[in-house]
Amino acid sequence: MMRELRSDDLFCLLSAAGVGFAYHAAPLHYLPLICASGALYSKAQQRARFARPATHFRSSSRDKDIDYGFGDFVHLFSADASPLLRSKLRQGIPHVELMIPIREILHSLIHFCRYNIAYTEMPETIEDTPSAKRYAGRALPTACKLAEVCHFLQETKASEHFEILVPHIVRLPASTMIQVYSQRDADVMKKLIEHMGSVWSVQRKEADMPYPERDHAEIFYSAAWKHAADPDGDILTPEFDYI
DSSP states (O other): OOOBOOHHHHHHHHHHTTOOEEEEEEEGGGHHHHHHHTEEEOHHHHHHHOSSGGGGSOTTTTTHHHHTTOTTEEEEESSSSOHHHHHHHHTTOOEEEEEEEGGGSOOTTOEEESSOGGGOOOGGGOOOBTTBBOOTTOSSOBBOBHHHHHHHHHHSOTTOOOEEEEESEEEOOTTOEEEESSHHHHHHHHHHHHHHTOOOEEEEOOOSSOOOOOTTHHHHHHHHHHHHHSTTSOOOOOOGGGO
16 A cells, blocks of 8 residues: 655655755735735635635636646745746746745645646646556646655656645745845835735845846836735736736
């Protein structure tokens, strides 16, 4: 019988694989809401928590996680500068990354997925392997048992991003860091974090991808300050997935 994954197993395996943080990319103007709640929620949890949860979802991908059976997970990445983040920065849309120390999100029910779930088409063509299987009717294979995760991490290249799927909610500790990719974003985030009374730190990383300073960025900075004044309100901003 395949042994269940324990938190201490998971920490040892991820540390050996060089995974020290879990990363979550978010539009900069979502940070006041995240900061105020102190947590990241699955889509199922957001639907239960917020009056108009659809305003918190990306319109281009908000149904895919649920359709594929992953709506009850918080989606994190194993490395920074995910393809999603790169795509948005290339469009000049301010995004940040939450960096969460890996030991803070360990959970015996974590799943690992090699695919970017929100942007994977035709999942029926993807086969199960010894390192990942479809569980509970989900459309993509994941690893969640000890032997599977061992195989999964052994097969993963150092430069490869994979999804870390945490059930329901990720509580964000005081050690959470916010990584940004321009000085302009750093200046805005530091002021926002101070305004929200958070102890999270902000660090800037040099972008190794194009991140042009475009005029429409000001729309999102303004939206961030509006949400800082009413962090529980709807996230009403331009349709940034299609700028």
